[in-house]
Amino acid sequence: MIVMDKAGLQAFLARDFAQVADDFVVERADAQGLCLRLRVQDRHLRPGGTVSGPAIFALADVAMYLAVLSRIGPVALAVTTNCSIDFMRKPQAGVDLLAEARVLKLGRSLAVGDVMVFSEGGVDPVARAGLSYSIPPAR
Amino acid sequence: MIVMDKAGLQAFLARDFAQVADDFVVERADAQGLCLRLRVQDRHLRPGGTVSGPAIFALADVAMYLAVLSRIGPVALAVTTNCSIDFMRKPQAGVDLLAEARVLKLGRSLAVGDVMVFSEGGVDPVARAGLSYSIPPAR
Amino acid sequence: MIVMDKAGLQAFLARDFAQVADDFVVERADAQGLCLRLRVQDRHLRPGGTVSGPAIFALADVAMYLAVLSRIGPVALAVTTNCSIDFMRKPQAGVDLLAEARVLKLGRSLAVGDVMVFSEGGVDPVARAGLSYSIPPAR
Amino acid sequence: MIVMDKAGLQAFLARDFAQVADDFVVERADAQGLCLRLRVQDRHLRPGGTVSGPAIFALADVAMYLAVLSRIGPVALAVTTNCSIDFMRKPQAGVDLLAEARVLKLGRSLAVGDVMVFSEGGVDPVARAGLSYSIPPAR
Numbered sequence: 001m002i003v004m005d006k007a008g009l010q011a012f013l014a015r016d017f018a019q020v021a022d023d024f025v026v027e028r029a030d031a032q033g034l035c036l037r038l039r040v041q042d043r044h045l046r047p048g049g050t051v052s053g054p055a056i057f058a059l060a061d062v063a064m065y066l067a068v069l070s071r072i073g074p075v076a077l078a079v080t081t082n083c084s085i086d087f088m089r090k091p092q093a094g095v096d097l098l099a100e101a102r103v104l105k106l107g108r109s110l111a112v113g114d115v116m117v118f119s120e121g122g123v124d125p126v127a128r129a130g131l132s133y134s135i136p137p138a139r
Numbered sequence: 140m141i142v143m144d145k146a147g148l149q150a151f152l153a154r155d156f157a158q159v160a161d162d163f164v165v166e167r168a169d170a171q172g173l174c175l176r177l178r179v180q181d182r183h184l185r186p187g188g189t190v191s192g193p194a195i196f197a198l199a200d201v202a203m204y205l206a207v208l209s210r211i212g213p214v215a216l217a218v219t220t221n222c223s224i225d226f227m228r229k230p231q232a233g234v235d236l237l238a239e240a241r242v243l244k245l246g247r248s249l250a251v252g253d254v255m256v257f258s259e260g261g262v263d264p265v266a267r268a269g270l271s272y273s274i275p276p277a278r
Numbered sequence: 279m280i281v282m283d284k285a286g287l288q289a290f291l292a293r294d295f296a297q298v299a300d301d302f303v304v305e306r307a308d309a310q311g312l313c314l315r316l317r318v319q320d321r322h323l324r325p326g327g328t329v330s331g332p333a334i335f336a337l338a339d340v341a342m343y344l345a346v347l348s349r350i351g352p353v354a355l356a357v358t359t360n361c362s363i364d365f366m367r368k369p370q371a372g373v374d375l376l377a378e379a380r381v382l383k384l385g386r387s388l389a390v391g392d393v394m395v396f397s398e399g400g401v402d403p404v405a406r407a408g409l410s411y412s413i414p415p416a417r
Numbered sequence: 418m419i420v421m422d423k424a425g426l427q428a429f430l431a432r433d434f435a436q437v438a439d440d441f442v443v444e445r446a447d448a449q450g451l452c453l454r455l456r457v458q459d460r461h462l463r464p465g466g467t468v469s470g471p472a473i474f475a476l477a478d479v480a481m482y483l484a485v486l487s488r489i490g491p492v493a494l495a496v497t498t499n500c501s502i503d504f505m506r507k508p509q510a511g512v513d514l515l516a517e518a519r520v521l522k523l524g525r526s527l528a529v530g531d532v533m534v535f536s537e538g539g540v541d542p543v544a545r546a547g548l549s550y551s552i553p554p555a556r
Contacts (some may be wrong), residue, residue: 001343016464047433053497054475061470080470081388082410084223084362084501086242086251086269106266107225109387110359112225112410114253114267125243128253130225130269132410134388155325186294192339192358197332218329220527221549223362223501248499248526249551271499271549273527345547362501364529364547366522383505383541390503392531403521405530408503408547 001031003073009034009066012074017062024062029070032117033102036063037120043103051091059127060085060115063099068111068133071103077136078111085129092119109135140170142212148173148205151213156201161203166211172241175202176259179235190230199224199254199268200233202238207272210242216275217250224268231258236265248274279309281351287312287344290352295340302340307348311380311391314341315398327368338363338407340394341377346389346411349381355388355414363407370397375404387413388409418448426451429491434479441479446487450519453480454537457513464471468508475500475544477532480516485528487549488520494553495528502546507538514543526552527529 006013006029013021023044027035036059038044044055047133068078091097098118105112110132117127143151145168152160162183166174175198177183183194200219207217229235237257244251249271256266282290284307291299301322305313314337316322322333339358346356369375369377376396381391395405421429423446430438439508440461444452451474455461461472478497485495515535522529527549533545 019460019462025477043436045436047203052475053478056469057474058469058471080504081390082360082408082501082503083364083470083474084360084499085147086243086271086499088251088489104225104267112267112359117490128243128251128269130223130267130360132225156319158323182297186296191336193332193336194362197330198359203310211355219365220529221362221364221499221501222331222335223359223360223499226358251498362547364521364549366529382503382545390505390545406521406529406547408501408545410503 002070004028004070005029006115009070010068012069013066020058020062021036024059026066027098029066031098033100034063034067034070034100036066036099038099039095049093051097053087056087056091056097056117057083057085059097059099060127061131063101063115064113064131067101067103067113068106071106071133075135078133080131080133081134083129085127087127089124089126095120109137111135125127141168141209143209144168149207151208152205159197159201163198163204165205166237168205172203173206173209173241174203175205175238175240177236179257188232190236192226193258193264195223195226195230195236196224197226198236198238198267199256200270202254203252205251206240206242207245208258210245211274214274217272219270221271222268223267226263226266228263230265232261246278250274261265280307280348282348283307286347290347291344298336298340300331302337304344305376307344311378312341312345314344314379315376316375316377327371329375331365334369334375334405335361335363337375337377338395338405339409341379341393342391343411345379345381345391346413348351348386350413353413356411358409359412360410361407363405364403365367365401365405367404369404370400373398387415389413391404419446419487422446426487429486430483431447437475437479441476443483446483449534450517451480451484451487452479453483453516453518454546455514455516461490468514470504470536472506473504473514473534474502476514476516477534477544478548480518481530481548482533482550484518484520485523488523489552492552495550496501497548498551500546502544504544506541506543508543511534512537526554528552
């Protein structure tokens with residue numbers, strides 16, 4: 001079921017998304033889903049030292065994208081069509097964020113999944129997102 | 140953490156939501172969350188025998204509402220403020236639907252959770268929803 | 279651009295969605311969008327006389343579905359894939375609800391739009407929804 | 418109804434969101450809503466030259482945040498609680514993005530609105546978002 005593993009996904013990021021590849025580390029990719037780390041840096045922070053909403057959104061989006069690719073291979077043209085995200089708690093200062101992504105449906109033209117975001121070491125989720133991806137017909 | 144159990148929630152439904160109380164059965168209510176059954180009947184069906192979107196929405200909404208009440212008690216004035224729902228698969232014909240609801244955040248004025256809906260006996264989810272509730276200040 | 283008009287859509291509802299056709303009246307269907315009326319009846323109400331969330335969801339869903347069909351013809355197999363709905367105000371008691379639906383994107387396999395719901399005669403919206411539909415390839 | 422105008426909002430951005438203030442220009446702020454420009458730069462782009470999803474999300478989020486502040490004043494502690502965003506079309510290469518934000522509800526503790534994002538000069542929307550903000554009680 002997994003056609004791209006952790007190393008393959010990280011290499012795909014480095015090659016096709018060079019601008020953001022340093023931000024993200026694939027921690028795990030298996031049949032249960034994918035765990036992605038956001039290496040929090042100054043440019044991700046809002047006043048007060050908390051990770052910004054767009055940085056959390058990017059983490060959720062990339063995590064689900066890679067979870068889909070782990071199942072269908074390097075289809076760079078898959079695009080996010082919808083994301084509904086709930087921001088629930090401030091991330092803890094000074095630690096990375098981890099996103100746990102699950103693919104819930106993988107259809108011919110549409111993939112759907114959800115993502116839970118945590119501060120590393122935290123138990124209460126920072127954010128939760130549902131995402132949909134359009135998959136191009138040519139695969 | 141649980142201040143209303145399965146029997147208390149079912150009684151609350153019967154008293155305050157008499158119109159729909161017969162549709163729903165609380166299967167489980169504990170620290171992990173709540174499982175609610177939709178007893179599928181003709182009025183829930185669309186042409187072709189599949190459960191309608193609004194009936195699935197109602198199941199998710201009532202499941203999360205009761206999961207919140209199981210933690211805060213019978214606050215009839217809590218209201219849904221947002222629901223984002225992904226419909227992923229047709230429900231199986233002729234079987235009930237089961238919703239698994241989790242409370243992810245319970246703040247002073249806002250509760251957030253998610254719900255996964257399955258056909259009874261099925262493993263792939265029919266729908267997934269994230270929901271937010273506004274909790275009146277007077278509690 | 280409009281391939282089914284008000285009368286055609288109402289007839290489609292009566293034929294393919296007989297169970298709910300009496301609830302809904304197509305008020306307008308043109309290049310700008312579609313206006314659908316929910317003829318509020320007792321079965322749509324929650325305790326206190328307000329229209330229930332699932333009834334508002336159904337109104338938004340049917341309005342967008344008909345707005346899509348007004349552009350592509352009677353494709354009964356188009357299905358809702360996502361709905362994100364914000365409930366903002368209690369509907370006024372004793373009046374119908376009106377939904378204004380707009381198609382924002384009509385792609386080969388995916389249609390996206392939004393809906394604003396008002397109490398008849400009211401100026402502040404009761405609810406707002408964004409919806410996505412999957413369109414079967416065979417059209 | 419407007420308590421902070423275009424100049425006041427731009428100054429607020431420069432002071433409290435220095436890291437991103439150069440990205441955004443408030444084009445208009447009035448009773449109808451707010452128009453915000455994303456000055457597209459290399460760091461906003463994905464491979465192929467299109468604006469990234471997180472950059473579009475950030476534009477929608479900041480536009481709605483400023484639209485809320487234009488009505489309640491500089492409440493830096495207002496936080497996004499939910500965003501549901503539909504990505505509908507690729508932005509045009511080489512032009513800025515414009516976001517039109519409307520406040521649909523401004524309650525005591527919750528604000529709700531929607532945003533439509535366009536490529537400058539384009540007529541078909543690039544993205545559409547519904548957003549909710551929690552407003553701290555102390556205002």
